[in-house]
Amino acid sequence: xxxxxxxxxxxxxxxxxxxxxxxxxxxxxxxxxxxxxxxxxxxxxxxxxxxxxxxxxxxxxxxxxxxxxxxxxxxxxxxxxxxxxxxxxxxxxxxxxxxxxxxxxxxxxxxxxxxxxxxxxxxxxxxxxxxxxxxxxxxxxxxxxxxxxxxxxxxxxxxxxxxxxxxxxxxxxxxxxxxxxxxxxxxxxxxxxxxxxxxxxxxxxxxxxxxxxxxxxxxxxxxxxxxxxxxxxxxxxxxxxxxxxxxxxxxxxxxxxxxxxxxxxxxxxxxxxxxxxxxxxxxxxxxxxxxxxxxxxxxxxxxxxxxxxxxxxxxxxxxxxxxxxxxxxxxxxxxxxxxxxxxxxxxxxxxxxxxxxxxxxxxxxxxxxxxxxxx
Amino acid sequence: xxxxxxxxxxxxxxxxxxxxxxxxxxxxxxxxxxxxxxxxxxxxxxxxxxxxxxxxxxxxxxxxxxxxxxxxxxxxxxxxxxxxxxxxxxxxxxxxxxxxxxxxxxxxxxxxxxxxxxxxxxxxxxxxxxxxxxxxxxxxxxxxxxxxxxxxxxxxxxxxxxxxxxxxxxxxxxxxxxxxxxxxxxxxxxxxxxxxxxxxxxxxxxxxxxxxxxxxxxxxxxxxxxxxxxxxxxxxxxxxxxxxxxxxxxxxxxxxxxxxxxxxxxxxxxxxxxxxxxxxxxxxxxxxxxxxxxxxxxxxxxxxxxxxxxxxxxxxxxxxxxxxxxxxxxxxxxxxxxxxxxxxxxxxxxxxxxxxxxxxxxxxxxxxxxxxxxxxxxxxxxxxxxxxxxxxxxxxxxxxxxxxxxxxxxxxxxxxxxxxxxxxxxxxxxxxxxxxxxxxxxxxxxxxxxxxxxxxxxxxxxxxxxxxxxxxxxxxxxxxxxxxxxxxxxxxxxxxxxxxxxxxxxxxxxxxxxxxxxxxxxxxxxxxxxxxxxxxxxxxxxxxxxxxxxxxxxxxxxxxxxxxxxxxxxxxxxxxxxxxxxxxxxxxxxxxxxxxxxxxxxxxxx
Numbered sequence: 001x002x003x004x005x006x007x008x009x010x011x012x013x014x015x016x017x018x019x020x021x022x023x024x025x026x027x028x029x030x031x032x033x034x035x036x037x038x039x040x041x042x043x044x045x046x047x048x049x050x051x052x053x054x055x056x057x058x059x060x061x062x063x064x065x066x067x068x069x070x071x072x073x074x075x076x077x078x079x080x081x082x083x084x085x086x087x088x089x090x091x092x093x094x095x096x097x098x099x100x101x102x103x104x105x106x107x108x109x110x111x112x113x114x115x116x117x118x119x120x121x122x123x124x125x126x127x128x129x130x131x132x133x134x135x136x137x138x139x140x141x142x143x144x145x146x147x148x149x150x151x152x153x154x155x156x157x158x159x160x161x162x163x164x165x166x167x168x169x170x171x172x173x174x175x176x177x178x179x180x181x182x183x184x185x186x187x188x189x190x191x192x193x194x195x196x197x198x199x200x201x202x203x204x205x206x207x208x209x210x211x212x213x214x215x216x217x218x219x220x221x222x223x224x225x226x227x228x229x230x231x232x233x234x235x236x237x238x239x240x241x242x243x244x245x246x247x248x249x250x251x252x253x254x255x256x257x258x259x260x261x262x263x264x265x266x267x268x269x270x271x272x273x274x275x276x277x278x279x280x281x282x283x284x285x286x287x288x289x290x291x292x293x294x295x296x297x298x299x300x301x302x303x304x305x306x307x308x309x310x311x312x313x314x315x316x317x318x319x320x321x322x323x324x325x326x327x328x329x330x331x332x333x334x335x336x337x338x339x340x341x342x343x344x345x346x347x348x349x350x351x352x353x354x355x356x357x358x359x360x361x362x363x364x365x366x367x368x369x370x371x372x373x374x375x
Numbered sequence: 376x377x378x379x380x381x382x383x384x385x386x387x388x389x390x391x392x393x394x395x396x397x398x399x400x401x402x403x404x405x406x407x408x409x410x411x412x413x414x415x416x417x418x419x420x421x422x423x424x425x426x427x428x429x430x431x432x433x434x435x436x437x438x439x440x441x442x443x444x445x446x447x448x449x450x451x452x453x454x455x456x457x458x459x460x461x462x463x464x465x466x467x468x469x470x471x472x473x474x475x476x477x478x479x480x481x482x483x484x485x486x487x488x489x490x491x492x493x494x495x496x497x498x499x500x501x502x503x504x505x506x507x508x509x510x511x512x513x514x515x516x517x518x519x520x521x522x523x524x525x526x527x528x529x530x531x532x533x534x535x536x537x538x539x540x541x542x543x544x545x546x547x548x549x550x551x552x553x554x555x556x557x558x559x560x561x562x563x564x565x566x567x568x569x570x571x572x573x574x575x576x577x578x579x580x581x582x583x584x585x586x587x588x589x590x591x592x593x594x595x596x597x598x599x600x601x602x603x604x605x606x607x608x609x610x611x612x613x614x615x616x617x618x619x620x621x622x623x624x625x626x627x628x629x630x631x632x633x634x635x636x637x638x639x640x641x642x643x644x645x646x647x648x649x650x651x652x653x654x655x656x657x658x659x660x661x662x663x664x665x666x667x668x669x670x671x672x673x674x675x676x677x678x679x680x681x682x683x684x685x686x687x688x689x690x691x692x693x694x695x696x697x698x699x700x701x702x703x704x705x706x707x708x709x710x711x712x713x714x715x716x717x718x719x720x721x722x723x724x725x726x727x728x729x730x731x732x733x734x735x736x737x738x739x740x741x742x743x744x745x746x747x748x749x750x751x752x753x754x755x756x757x758x759x760x761x762x763x764x765x766x767x768x769x770x771x772x773x774x775x776x777x778x779x780x781x782x783x784x785x786x787x788x789x790x791x792x793x794x795x796x797x798x799x800x801x802x803x804x805x806x807x808x809x810x811x812x813x814x815x816x817x818x819x820x821x822x823x824x825x826x827x828x829x830x831x832x833x834x835x836x837x838x839x840x841x842x843x844x845x846x847x848x849x850x851x852x853x854x855x856x857x858x859x860x861x862x863x864x865x866x867x868x869x870x871x872x873x874x875x876x877x878x879x880x881x882x883x884x885x886x887x888x889x890x891x892x893x894x895x896x897x898x899x900x901x902x903x904x905x906x907x908x909x910x911x912x913x914x915x916x917x918x919x920x921x922x923x924x925x926x927x928x929x930x931x932x933x934x935x936x937x938x939x940x941x942x943x944x945x946x947x948x949x950x951x952x953x954x955x956x957x958x959x960x961x962x963x964x965x966x967x968x969x970x971x972x973x974x975x976x977x978x979x980x981x
Contacts, residue, residue: 052547054509065536109547114539114573119547159722223689223718224711235681235690236662237721254718283722284662284686324726325716325733346734347801347976350727368726 009156009251009289009370011262014300017152017293018138021129022145024048033140037131037148039166039276044145047124053104057087058116060100065116072118074108081105086118132164133276134295153270153294155251155263157217160279160290161230161239162247167214169267169275169294171195176264179256180218182207189213193275193292195267199256200248202228208246215247215277217267217292219259240280240288247279249290257329260321260372270294314371320355324368331372332357378847380457382433382441383832384426385635386413386464386624389661391422393429394832395437395457396851403851405859408827409433414620415466421620422466423627447627459844462628463831465635466618470494470610471553473521475501475545477528477537482566485590486527488755489565489599491676493606494637495523496663501544503528503537509544516548522614524550524560524582525602526574527590529567538566542577549581558617559583561609565590565602585609610634630839636665636676638834643667643791644674645837645849646856652788655814657745658828659794661685661724664748668756670781675756679748684796685724688740692717695743702954703739703812705965706732731975734801738809741796745813753780784817784950785871785925791861793825804904804974807864807941817871817950818925819916819936822864829860863909863939869946872922874899880922880947886913895945902968903945907938944972 027046031037057072058065071087074080080102091097106120135150170192172184180196182204190211196204196218202225208216226234230242251259275294282288314320318334332355341349342363350365381396381403391414395407409432414425427445434441440455441448448456472495476483479502490497498519501512524545528538545562552560562582564574571586578584588601611631615621625632633641639658647654647669656667662683667676681690692700697710704713716736720726728734757780792798792810800806806824816822837852839845874880881897888910897903917931918924926932936943946952948968955961969975 049549052510052513054543054547110543112539112543112577115536115543117540117543119543121547222711222715224714226718233689233693235693236687237689253722254715255712281722283724323723324719324729326730328719344727344729346728346731348727348729348734348799349801365727365729368729 009158010154011156011260011266012154013266014151014296015154017133017135017150017154017295019132019135019148019293020141020145021132021148022141023129024127026143027127029140029143029146031131031137031140031146033137033146035137037135037137039131039133039274041131042128043131043137043148045126045128047126050106050122050124052109053106053120053122054117055086055100055103055120056115056117057100057111061087061089061098063089063116066113068111068113068116068118072111076108076110078108079106080108080120132278133166133293134274150293150295151300152296153266153292155266155292157249157251157279157281157290157292158253159237159239159283160247160249160281161226161242162215162244162279163240163242164276164278164280165193165214165247166274166276167192169193169195169271169273171268171271173197176219176261177258180204180216185211185213187211193217193277195264196259197264198258201225205229205246205248209244213246215249215279217249217251217277219250219252220255220257221248221250223254237281237283240278240282242279247277247290249277249279249292252329253323255328261331262372267292314353314366314369319372320353320369321372322355322357322364322368323370327357327362327364330357332362334369335361337366376458376843376847378458378844378851380451381836381848381851382430382447382457382460383829383836384429384460384462385829385831386415386422386425386462386466387635388415388466388469389413391425391429391466392828392832393426393433394829395433395439395441396836396855398851402858403854405829405855407433407437408829409436413466415618419619421623422464422618423620423623426462426624426627449629459629459839459848460627461630461832461835461839462624463633463635463638463835464615464618464621469496469636470606470614470634471496471498471519471522472525472606473498473501473516473519473523474525475527475541477503477541477566479505481594482527482529482591485597485599486525486565486602488597488675489590489602490525490606491678492599492637492640492674493603493610494634494640494676495606495610496678496680501541503541509547512544513548516545516550520550520553521560522553523606523609524562525606526562526564527566527602529570529589529591530594531568531589531592533567533569535567535570535573538570539573539577542574546577546581552617558613561585561613563587563602563605563609565605568592583613607631607633607637629844630835630841633835633838635831636678638832638838639665639830640667640674640676640834642830642834642837642852642856644669646853647674648672649853653783653786654789654791655749655782655787656791656830657748657793657797657814658825658830659684659741659744659748659792659796661795662687664744664794666748666752668752668782670756670783670786673756673781675752675781677748677752677755679744679751682744682748684737684741684744684794685720687721688717689721691740691744691747694747695740700739700743702961703742703965704736705962705969706735707958707962708732708736735975737796738800738805741809742813745809749814753782756781784815784820785923787816787820789821789823790814790816791823791825793828793830798824798826798828802974803862803864803940804972807867807944808968808972808974810864811867811869811944811946812952815869815950815952816867817869818923819932819934820867820869821937822867822939822941822944823861824864825860826862827860829855833860863937865907865909865939865941865943866936867944867946868897868916868924868936869948869950870897870918870922870924871950872918872928873949874919874922876900878919880919881924881945882917883945884915885943888912897945897947899947899949900964901945901947902971903947904942904972905938905945906942909937909939911935911937912943941972
């Protein structure tokens with residue numbers, strides 16, 4: 001039987017989620033393998049080298065760079081307070097001295113007799129990494145971090161903004177094609193991960209930010225409105241570092257598109273559970289999609305066996321979703337996968353699938369189809 | 376040695392493409408091609424896997440044995456294997472560099488030119504006078520984590536202080552390489568030779584420092600080749616060594632692996648030199664658009680890092696503005712609907728246009744991406760002189776202040792397009808229109824597209840240094856380029872000057888290859904297409920009073936022009952060419968031009 005690979009997003013009802021929690025530089029790991037961790041637990045910490053300030057002593061004191069050693073009052077490696085003198089000329093009979101003071105608390109790192117500059121290093125910047133989700137420490141990456149593991153529901157979105165966040169999952173709509181309106185968002189969703197259906201307007205998202213929701217998950221949002229949220233036009237889909245307070249995760253894309261049935265059902269099923277999300281998206285080679293992780297407790301583990309995280313292909317009978325106009329968002333069943341290239345209305349020659357949508361048989365480029373997982 | 380067969384691959388960030396070239400009846404021809412997904416990332420993390428898969432596809436198509444297990448058989452033994460194997464690479468994000476110079480518009484610009492010419496992506500240009508404070512520069516260097524740094528500044532024997540200051544900033548930042556944590560960051564120093572000792576003292580221990588000749592030994596002379604060559608060496612020795620599987624791949628190839636854009640650039644440079652023509656080449660990809668040009672014997676390359684047709688399609692919209700994209704769309708569309716559609720292409724970059732409307736929108740965006748990239752290119756390809764060519768000091772100052780562009784559209788002989796939206800447009804007329812609308816060639820300009828984007832492989836082939844192979848490999852590169860790589864679209868003839876709408880602006884008398892004669896009258900605002908094959912056509916072109924077709928205002932030209940798969944395109948829309956502002960008139964004009972060119976099916980052109 002013919003098969004075709006389509007890029008599908010993961011929507012897994014139960015899987016093992018491993019999260020690498022790695023420091024940007026080597027440092028100290030604070031937990032041991034096997035330890036149970038909560039999202040806010042600090043698992044590793046380090047210090048980034050402090051900011052650097054350069055002071056041109058030769059210019060300030062009006063001397064030749066090669067004479068700098070004669071005027072320096074502090075040695076390399078010395079700690080200096082803000083305002084403390086770094087260098088001073090002898091002046092004339094003890095008068096008319098010129099001097100240079102340190103602009104910051106720092107350590108003197110180097111002195112150059114070529115440029116007349118000194119380099120001052122400010123205090124190291126502490127960096128801490130938390131566990132992100134409820135789980136166990138599966139392994140320790142020596143001096144670098146840990147891998148936290150959990151049995152969880154794992155749902156990938158198509159696009160998100162804002163970084164990691166967490167809170168109680170609150171599904172605020174009844175159906176996957178309902179819009180999440182401002183009226184639904186009240187102060188009691190503060191700190192929660194709220195879920196809508198097909199669409200969230202700019203107004204509603206702003207309301208979510210104002211009441212302090214941890215994150216919003218919805219089918220679609222207007223691309224045009226991102227500019228209002230971010231303060232700039234999003235040119236490439238590389239996000240995650242925005243400081244928004246409330247992360248936004250779209251499961252389907254831009255516009256009004258009902259949330260995938262399976263995603264919506266899973267979210268409804270786990271309504272009220274503690275959930276970790278990450279809006280970070282990177283659509284380049286090495287793609288990163290936003291995610292929703294709902295760690296399962298022992299009570300949840302009674303259900304069916306875990307989903308396999310494998311890339312599956314579509315074949316006759318597969319349920320697929322169209323991911324580009326003119327049938328964008330429609331769901332249908334693959335009837336056949338002809339092997340020959342076929343001409344589209346655009347005259348582009350492509351590999352296609354014959355898909356039945358609403359009783360009608362349509363020919364659609366395979367590249368414009370996404371697998372809808374049914375198990 | 377006469378090569379009988381050549382296998383060449385290009386390992387791109389998503390696809391690895393293999394081509395098989397064979398000597399057939401004394402002539403090198405492209406025989407087969409295959410492709411497979413690139414395997415630099417998990418779960419494979421070994422680039423050679425994708426190479427083998429692409430080669431296997433060539434094996435199947437050619438019915439020839441090229442592999443012995445996981446090895447490419449070289450040299451050819453009977454009908455097995457190939458004589459040589461070469462490759463280019465842009466996988467893993469290509470070569471990402473940071474360059475530094477004392478004066479941004481002088482040594483900074485020279486360093487940028489050298490790095491771009493070598494095929495790298497220039498992440499930032501640091502300069503003593505770039506207006507940033509030292510700590511801001513340091514933060515920036517740390518954030519970017521380049522693969523390599525090129526440091527220049529000062530003329531030989533000049534002031535040492537400024538360039539050493541830059542070195543001190545690099546030292547304080549101490550950036551970590553992007554790939555691999557256990558090697559020192561390669562830094563090339565190509566500045567004032569008098570400062571070499573100090574630079575060595577400052578950076579020698581902490582970084583992998585290489586000293587080469589000054590990029591700007593005197594103010595009026597630029598010396599880019601030593602830096603460019605060193606970038607290629609270090610790319611192989613350091614950066615590639617860290618990328619998954621490349622150590623193995625390097626042992627397979629018969630010539631050093633080149634960065635993809637470096638190979639394309641050197642091929643274009645070679646074609647321009649050999650045929651003594653001016654060339655502009657463009658490669659529009661999903662994330663970036665590269666433009667190469669050769670004018671006055673000088674090669675320039677620019678990369679518009681965030682102008683592309685999928686990953687960065689929304690950035691085209693942001694930079695060009697919605698209004699400028701919409702002006703090329705020949706039907707009415709709701710603006711919100713359009714921006715959502717473009718946004719969805721960005722987040723689902725592998726989808727293809729199914730409807731004619733979607734295709735037209737993509738091609739409208741492509742025009743703007745190409746136009747903006749070309750503006751960037753023209754402002755960078757300024758009249759700064761190339762290697763070993765003297766100029767007076769006053770010229771150097773004049774250039775740096777006025778930045779006179781080398782790009783002269785009236786002087787342009789050949790415009791070559793490549794990249795999915797141009798190479799794979801359903802009709803060649805569409806590629807022709809996109810090139811003409813975006814670049815607005817003036818006078819007489821030949822147009823072509825790279826059929827399957829094999830310029831990278833041909834470029835690396837043209838660059839083989841080994842004496843016994845070089846001649847044959849270069850011959851192969853040129854022959855395949857002319858016969859199989861380029862699809863000749865035809866020639867654009869566009870008079871320059873002002874005329875009233877509808878006025879006669881050009882008369883052309885054409886003697887076709889079969890001896891028949893044709894007369895063409897071109898009116899202001901008109902676009903005409905005349906079918907003609909890629910054969911010499913004798914043309915007498917008479918512009919109306921005040922208009923210029925290449926020989927000066929009102930001057931007639933008698934010359935040979937060439938058709939192609941599209942033919943001759945007479946463009947009377949004016950230079951500069953402006954679309955009507957009024958919507959209905961604009962849509963009417965766009966439709967008329969499309970119909971004149973047979974660009975879209977007639978029923979959907981309206």
